[in-house]
Amino acid sequence: EAGVAQSPRYKIIEKRQSVAFWCNPISGHATLYWYQQILGQGPKLLIQFQNNGVVDDSQLPKDRFSAERLKGVDSTLKIQPAKLEDSAVYLCASSLSSQYFGPGTRLTVT
Amino acid sequence: GESVGLHLPTLSVQEGDNSIINCAYSNSASDYFIWYKQESGKGPQFIIDIRSNMDKRQGQRVTVLLNKTVKHLSLQIAATQPGDSAVYFCAETPIGTYKYIFGTGTRLKVLA
Numbered sequence: 001e002a003g004v005a006q007s008p009r010y011k012i013i014e015k016r017q018s019v020a021f022w023c024n025p026i027s028g029h030a031t032l033y034w035y036q037q038i039l040g041q042g043p044k045l046l047i048q049f050q051n052n053g054v055v056d057d058s059q060l061p062k063d064r065f066s067a068e069r070l071k072g073v074d075s076t077l078k079i080q081p082a083k084l085e086d087s088a089v090y091l092c093a094s095s096l097s098s099q100y101f102g103p104g105t106r107l108t109v110t
Numbered sequence: 111g112e113s114v115g116l117h118l119p120t121l122s123v124q125e126g127d128n129s130i131i132n133c134a135y136s137n138s139a140s141d142y143f144i145w146y147k148q149e150s151g152k153g154p155q156f157i158i159d160i161r162s163n164m165d166k167r168q169g170q171r172v173t174v175l176l177n178k179t180v181k182h183l184s185l186q187i188a189a190t191q192p193g194d195s196a197v198y199f200c201a202e203t204p205i206g207t208y209k210y211i212f213g214t215g216t217r218l219k220v221l222a
Contacts, residue, residue: 095208102153
């Protein structure tokens with residue numbers, strides 16, 4: 001079974017630039033999550049989708065972050081404009097019962 | 111790759127010994143708990159889970175214990191191997207949600 005795919009794996013941008021991350025969940029998984037993991041901390045949930053609807057986006061900084069899951073499969077997470085404190089690993093996960101993570105995208109904002 | 115958890119609590123154990131990693135969770139309404147292993151440059155990997163109607167669950171070389179009275183979760187790894195070196199996170203799920211709340215991780219170092 002293929003796992004959760006994410007791209008790119010690494011991204012370096014300057015502050016105030018925009019960036020987008022892509023996630024392809026495990027086939028058949030209705031629930032998709034985006035997490036932010038800052039070095040030395042556990043993953044923090046940004047947004048949770050059930051199919052193509054948002055279940056929880058209470059911790060998503062909506063002034064700069066946006067996410068969508070068109071057709072209830074792939075998802076993109078966008079940051080515009082980026083700040084230095086957005087430097088982190090962005091993890092996508094999907095679940096049917098148990099949750100499975102992708103390898104993450106490491107974002108560095110300079 | 112860059113390490114996860116440079117400033118996390120660290121548990122060092124000798125290869126072959128048993129490891130016990132502890133976690134305090136926050137929400138008494140949580141009814142599902144999971145342990146994850148995260149190696150450098152990788153996403154968290156599911157290890158074992160337990161529901162709140164259980165006190166103990168065993169897997170292959172791993173056991174999870176749940177004490178709801180003091181909101182404490184532990185992961186026991188038997189005969190710890192070098193490949194077990196990683197950062198371990200516990201996560202809780204409040205009842206009625208599919209939301210995973212992660213705790214502070216613990217770095218496990220296995221000494222040869």
